Amino acid sequence: xxxxxxxxxxxxxxxxxxxxxxxxxxxxxxxxxxxxxxxxxxxxxxxxxxxxxxxxxxxxxxxxxxxxxxxxxxxxxxxxxxxxxxxxxxxxxxxxxxxxxxxxxxxxxxxxxxxxxxxxxxxxxxxxxxxxxxxxxxxxxxxxxxxxxxxxxxxxxxxxxxxxxxxxxxxxxxxxxxxxxxxxxxxxxxxxxxxxxxxxxxxxxxxxxxxxxxxxxxxxxxxxxxxxxxxxxxxxxxxxxxxxxxxxxxxxxxxxxxxxxxxxxxxxxxxxxxxxxxxxxxxxxxxxxxxxxxxxxxxxxxxxxxxxxxxxxxxxxxxxxxxxxxxxxx
Numbered sequence: 501x502x503x504x505x506x507x508x509x510x511x512x513x514x515x516x517x518x519x520x521x522x523x524x525x526x527x528x529x530x531x532x533x534x535x536x537x538x539x540x541x542x543x544x545x546x547x548x549x550x551x552x553x554x555x556x557x558x559x560x561x562x563x564x565x566x567x568x569x570x571x572x573x574x575x576x577x578x579x580x581x582x583x584x585x586x587x588x589x590x591x592x593x594x595x596x597x598x599x600x601x602x603x604x605x606x607x608x609x610x611x612x613x614x615x616x617x618x619x620x621x622x623x624x625x626x627x628x629x630x631x632x633x634x635x636x637x638x639x640x641x642x643x644x645x646x647x648x649x650x651x652x653x654x655x656x657x658x659x660x661x662x663x664x665x666x667x668x669x670x671x672x673x674x675x676x677x678x679x680x681x682x683x684x685x686x687x688x689x690x691x692x693x694x695x696x697x698x699x700x701x702x703x704x705x706x707x708x709x710x711x712x713x714x715x716x717x718x719x720x721x722x723x724x725x726x727x728x729x730x731x732x733x734x735x736x737x738x739x740x741x742x743x744x745x746x747x748x749x750x751x752x753x754x755x756x757x758x759x760x761x762x763x764x765x766x767x768x769x770x771x772x773x774x775x776x777x778x779x780x781x782x783x784x785x786x787x788x789x790x791x792x793x794x795x796x797x798x799x800x801x802x803x804x805x806x807x808x809x810x811x812x813x814x815x816x817x818x819x820x821x822x823x824x825x826x827x828x829x830x
Contacts, residue, residue, distance in 0.1 A: 501525050501547075501658075501674055501676030501679075503526050503547060504527075507676065507677060508700070508818035508819040508820065508821045509680060509699065509700055509818065510827065510829070511526075511534060511535065512829060513699075515535065515538060515540065517699070519540075522543065522672075523542055524542075524544050524545070525545040525546075525674060526545075527547055529546070529555060529558050529562065532562050532564050533558075533562060536562055536563075543585075544563070544564045544565065545564070545566070545567065546565070546567060548597070549566045549567045549573045550566065550573050553576040553579075556576065556577075556580055560584070566584055566587070567589055567597075567621060568586050568587070568588050568607070568611065570599075574607055574610060577616060578611075578614045581615065583616055585616070586618050586619065587620070587655055588611060588618055588619065588620055588652075589621045590620065590622040590642070590647070591622075592622040592634070592639040593625055593634030593639045593642060594623050594625040594639075595625075596623070597623070598622065601642060601645070604647075605646070605650065608620075608647075608652075618650075618651075619653040619654065619655065619671075620643070620647045620654045620655070621656070622642075624656070624660070624661055624665075625639070627657075627661040627668075628690075629685075643656065653670075653671040655670050656668055657673045659675050659676050659684045660684040662675050662678065663678060663684070663691065663694060677815055678691065680698070680818065682698070682803055682804060682814040682815065682818065683804050683814065686807060687804055687808075688802035698797070698799060698802065698803065700797075700798060700803070701795060701797070701798025701799050702743075702795070702796040702797050702798055703793055703795050703798070704736045704737040704796065705790075705792065706733045706755075706788060706790055706791065707735070707736045707777075707790060708790060709732065709782070709789060710731070710779075711729070711732075712726040712730050712731070713726065714729060718732055718771035718779050719772045719779055720772045723771055724749050724772075730781060730782070730783055731781075731783070731786075731788075732770060732771075732779050732780065732781065733767070733782045733785075733792070734779055735753070735777060735779070735794050737776075737778060738774045738775045738776040738778055739773055739775055740822060740824070741776075741821070741822050741824065742817065742822045742825065743778060743796060744807070744816075746773075746811060747769055747778075747806065748809050749769055749770055750769065751768060751806060752767070752768055753767055753769065754766055754795035754800040754801045755785040755788050755794050755795075756792065756795070757787065758792075764795070765784045765785050767781055767783070767785050767788075768781050780794070802814075
């Protein structure tokens with residue numbers, strides 16, 4: 501899965517790092533066109549299918565496969581005599597996209613009669629949870645009963661199912677966030693058993709240090725007040741760069757040691773995140789000074805941990821990196 505610029509990591513990085521995969525899945529025809537321009541000749545699946553009928557010519561030109569999830573898309577393909585590989589989507593309980601079990605078999609036969617190659621797909625709502633319905637088991641039962649006797653390959657498993665439901669994989673799996681070392685649950689320790697490592701590291705520098713007295717306030721709204729004399733580091737990164745504005749006091753950052761990447765320590769945010777800057781308590785890093793490198797998330801600090809302090813998930817943070825942030829692909 502390389503939708504949303506490969507979860508904020510860029511298609512270029514995804515192609516370089518994941519080029520041995522059997523196929524890519526994304527949303528936008530422009531992204532499919534870019535992949536083809538780079539010489540990618542294996543399958544590309546458009547995860548939400550067609551947004552309008554006029555796009556069919558581009559789909560055929562780019563040799564894309566299509567998800568079909570609604571009656572309008574079905575009618576467009578019935579009017580198209582060029583055979584296309586289709587993943588017909590069953591709504592097995594997610595209630596977002598897809599045909600109901602009562603509609604599904606007729607949709608399958610209509611596509612098959614129109615000359616298209618039809619495969620089967622569904623999406624799990626709670627593969628990362630054991631306390632919610634619909635469960636993976638109930639959705640699998642619905643899927644199996646609905647597609648029984650129909651030819652075609654199957655695609656079932658998202659990242660969470662790949663990690664925790666090995667009996668629900670299907671012929672084509674759809675790993676996404678796990679490829680980037682980020683947990684589907686929003687808690688990094690949940691994926692440590694899989695030995696997945698973060699592939700994005702967001703770093704910046706300390707651009708100023710303030711010496712505070714007890715009682716001095718920091719930043720907009722004076723949210724944080726120094727409980728004692730202390731040093732505050734000002735980091736060149738803020739919500740205009742994609743860092744979450746709602747990160748609370750105590751959100752960790754990793755400050756590298758005086759020999760840069762030889763070692764480091766966690767230091768907490770102290771004060772409201774601004775557009776271009778954030779402020780941290782340097783009590784744990786007495787060596788830190790202007791020019792010291794700070795990791796906002798990545799190799800030493802899981803993005804899931806940062807996201808938890810901002811009451812969101814790691815997906816949102818990596819997808820929100822702003823265009824102005826310089827990127828280096830290693």
